[in-house]
Amino acid sequence: MNQIDPTSRFTPDAVRRFEEAKDERSKNAELGSVARQVASQYRRDTMSPVMVSGKLRILEFLLLLLAGALAYTYRIGVPQQFDWDYLAAIFGGSLLTVILLEFTDSYQMAVLRKPLAHMRTFALVWSGAFAAMALASVFMKNSADFSRLWFAGWYVSGFIIILGLRLVMARLIKRWARNGVMERRAVIVGGGQAAETLIRSLEKQADNDIRICGIFDDRDDRRSPPIVAGYPKLGNISELIEFARAARIDMLIVSLPLTAEARVLSMLKKLWVLPVDIRLSAHSSELRFRPRAYSYIGSVPLLDIFDKPINDWDSVAKRAFDIIFSLIGIALFAPVMLATAIAIKLDSKGPILFKQKRHGFNNEVIEVYKFRSMYADQSDPTAKRAVTKGDPRVTRVGRVIRKTSIDELPQFFNALLGNLSLVGPRPHAVAAQSHNLLYTEVVDGYFARHKVKPGVTGWAQINGWRGEMDTDEKIKKRTEFDLFYIENWSLWFDLKILLMTPIRLLDTENAY
Incomplete structure (x- = not known):
């Protein structure tokens, strides 16, 4: 497995020049x-x-279903049993309408903000769906089975729902944009004339959902003015990393020219550890890339450098995965956890559970639950001193539960509460060290592991990188596998890791 290099898309010569430069x-x-x-x-x-447009799709589909069902009840009455022809027509017509609205870009923000301007499109889509249903019933030779009054009633009520819902959404979107509830928060990286030109271009875009939160630049005020286009310069690039962790930033836009490869590389080496979208401004560049390389804010082109991993609906799917399988895990292992709690209480004095501070998503500090495996008066909440083979601090029961990873079972509750995921990079203690060096000092870009929520189990663990991290090579390999997981995440990948974990736990060589 090759280690992920965030600068791999640049020329080898540019990378060499950057690597030779001193990191300041x-x-x-x-x-x-x-x-x-x-x-x-x-x-x-x-x-x-x-997420807003996605929820609208679901709500519109459900309301059209409801309109069809109410029209059926009003015209024909409450059914004693399912009429499958009507059920198929209501479901199929509602689904087809949402699909056609998607094909006509009717869920784009520009359309949602001005529904009356696109009323003709909505009418054509809804009429097209009904025409398709009518044609299907002719071919299936069951058109006589449907009530014409039901058909007309659903058509009228459905169109009223589509238009009314979008009028309500337009008002909500306007309010959310005004109150800062729905926006993309961006920071401009780099100052001077290039940043001012970019900001002016963004401000000209109609229905712009970007809120510029400030500017960060390593250059001093002589080369980079303290205020650019009315926005203050808030600090340098190192301070930007702390700013992005303190604020909920969605995007970093680098306003440096592509010709300044060394500076671009220097910034990206520092910024890629953040869980945000990173874009390189291309509006003033004469270089042209494939269309897929660009994203746009209005008509302003941006080069996509990094994307925030597990974002939007992916995060919803992963959260649902965590809740479902956490509940299953708690139910399955409840007898084991109860027996472990009794054994811990009988073996030594102290609490059953042990809470340890660890680094979570976006480098935030979280508390992780474990069964206590050490004597209460010798516990090390900061994990500054790693547990070694034959460690006298570990109790008799502790040796067994650490060897079998039973001590980690309470983390199902962490995953259920949401500060852990079931699958992800394992969270390390805030003071975890290797040869008296913090892990961040051993591995360049270590905090890139925190671009996603940490997990109870992970890709590194099922590949043998669990237990004591007593060498620099071990923590580097664990980080390498964690970054591979982040770049290649999918629900199927999570399921594979989850199913392989019990098998891999049979190898207890590095667990003590």
Whole structure:
């Protein structure tokens, strides 16, 4: 497996030049007072336009189903048993309508903001769906089985629902945009004339959902003005990393020219650890790439460098996966957890559960539950001193539950509560070390593991990288497997890891 290199798309010569340059980042950058104040304004999560339009699809489908069912009840009465012809027509017609609205781009934000301007499209789509149903009933020779009054009643009520729902959505979207509930928060990386040109271009875009939160640039005020196009420069690139973790930032837009490869690489080496979309401004570049390489804000082209992993509906699917399988796991292992709790209480004094602070998503500190495996007066909540083979701090019961990973079972509750996922990079303790060096000092880009929620089990663990991390090579390999998981995530991948975990736990060589 090759280690993921965030600069692999650049030329080897540019990478060599960057690697030869001295890394001047400050590892302990602290935000200035203005940056902290700005970050505090953006700590609340926003609604993604993708999620809003997705929920509208579901709601529209359900309301059209309801309209068809109510029209049937009004015209024919409450059915004593299912009429499968009507049921198929109502379901098929509602689904076809949503599909046709999707094909006509009727779920795009520009359309949702101005529904009356697109009323003709809605009417054509709804009429087209009814024409398709009528044609299908002719070919199936069951048109005489349907009530014409029901057909007309559903048509009228359905169109009223489509138009009425979109008028309500238009007002909500306008309110959400005004209140900052639905927006994409962006930070401009790089200052000067290039940043001003980019900002002016973004501000000209109609129905722009981008909120620029500030500018960060490593250059001093002589080369990069403190205020660009009315936006303040809040700090340097190292401070940007802390800012993006304190605020809920969605996107970083690098406004440097592509010709400044060394500076672009230097910034990307620092920024790729953040769970945000990273885009490179291309509106003033003469270079042209394949269309798929670009995304757009209005008509402003951006080169896609990194995408936030497990975003929007993927995150919904993963959360549903966690809830369902956490409940299954708790139900299956309840007898084991009860027996373990009794054994711990009988073996030594102290609490049954042990809470440890670990790094979670976006480098936030979370508390992870474990069964206590050490003597209470010798526990190490910070994990500064790793557990070794034959460690005298570990109790008799502790040796068994650590060897079999039973001590990790309470983390099903962490996954159910949402601060852990069932599958993901294993969360390390905040003071975890290798040869008196923090893991961040051993592995460059280590915090990229925190671009997703950490997990109870992970790709690294089922590939043998579990237990004591007593060498630099081990923590590097664990990080490499974690980054591979992040880049290749899917629900099937999660399911594969989850199913393979019990088998891999039979290998207890590195667990003690």
